Amino acid sequence: MATDDRVRGFPAFGPTPRRRGANAGSWWGTAWLKALEDGSLDHTQLKRGRQYAYAGRVGPITVSPGRIAATVQDHDEPFHSQVQLDQLTDPAWDRFLDRIAGKAGHIAALLDGDMPTELAAFAEDIDIPLLPAIGELEPECTCPGWEHPCQHAAALCYQVSWLLDADPFVLLLIRGRASGEVLEQLQRRGTEPATAGAPQEPIQAEGIPATIAFGTPTAELPEDPPPVTEPPSCWELPAGPEIEPAVLRLLAHDAALRARELLAELPVPNDDWQQAVRFAAHHSHDWVLDRLASAQNRDTHELRLAAAAWQQGGPAGLAVQERSWQPSEVERARAERLWSAAELPKALRRANTWTLAELRVQLRYGTDGHWYPYRQHAGDWWPVGRPRQDPGSAFTEL
Incomplete structure (x- = not known):
């Protein structure tokens, strides 16, 4: 996270399993998505944006007053997307904080790192748009599309709802004030006595509040890492009359790969064909494939196809390619x-x-x-x- 608390950086989510039901897991995240979906002119772009968000195509997200931004990968081409939202004016912030200051329970919750959903109603009662209104989110993107929003900006907005699930104070930052500023100004109003022994400086809690962590469903395991495709480096071998250096070099590479797989307790090929496919997946030279296929009484094209399946998913990938069930x-x-x-x-x-x-x-x-x-x-x-x-x-x- 950046040192300036008015500019916060969040790491990329990466590929994320689809959520059942709603696409956000909290009241604040759901309210954010409602504003996005109600103001969209093209729901096809929202659908693609959801797919991009869950596929992990959005890079690290930067949040600052009035702006969220990230780079979104579209196949081989990255696009820079941002979404703007008007900041609250200083008088509007004063009215909002004065209203909160009259509720001791809400101040205590904020100091504890929680953000009651009633704050949205308080803001609405005094005509302050804490949550984005329909059409208030202003997306921009470097892609050539003209949709409002495009799939890249939509993907960014969906992942911002996940940020709000974990830390709704992000919404206050987008509206112009960091959480430390809000807590400091509430303390200065003096309407809630400080807890005995509590520090008088603005509270900047690290991590996730216990109340949120306790109520968060257990996350699914991440995707399996991809199979190893590049062989490790090997010494240059001199030519000799009794050995083929190219073959010996490949065997040395393969021995290192097999040692790594055994140490990692990866599935071990259980027959000669699987061994040949595994070897071909790591060493795809034409002459290697021809010799392996000949030794197995198989066609080279068949071996090449099987090797591609092994590269995709190892023994499980080969099973999917060869057998239906x-x-x-x-x-x-x-x-x-x-x-x-x-x-x-x-x-x-x-x-x-x-x-x-x-x-x-x-x-x-x-x-x-x-x-x-x-x-x-x-x-x-x-x-x-x-x-x-x-x-x-x-x-x-x-």
């Missing part, structure tokens, strides 16, 4: 709920495969509960991107 009724119902919650287009389902033929894309549901994205190319279905825990995030890989 029939999910149970419970598993199929869960998958259908996830698909519906992600607001994805209607797809043709066969066994564990959901296909959108007109887009030439496909999602495959693995026995490990992950969704594997595929794209059709030259008549074959090729793995693309990483497996995800929900279909919405997997679809963004396409």
